[in-house]
Amino acid sequence: MSSGGDKTSDGGSGDLRKAAERRARLAEELRANLQRRKSQARSRRQGAADARPEGLSTDRHKKD
Secondary structure (H helix, E strand, O other), X not given: OOOOOOOOHHHHHHHHHHHHHHHHHHHHHHXXXXXXXXXXXXXXXXXXXXXOOOOOOOHHHOOO
């Protein structure tokens, strides 16, 4: 008695193919994401540097 979830030798090659397709798809998505992030970083660098000091100011450092 085998359950419906058991793998047989003829279904194993299909599972390997599906796994390979999934790995290829995930690799492609990862490359696309990396390219998108690189593009975003490049576009941010193209602007002029900020003239503001680093960090956040507090109320006691404000000059009124």
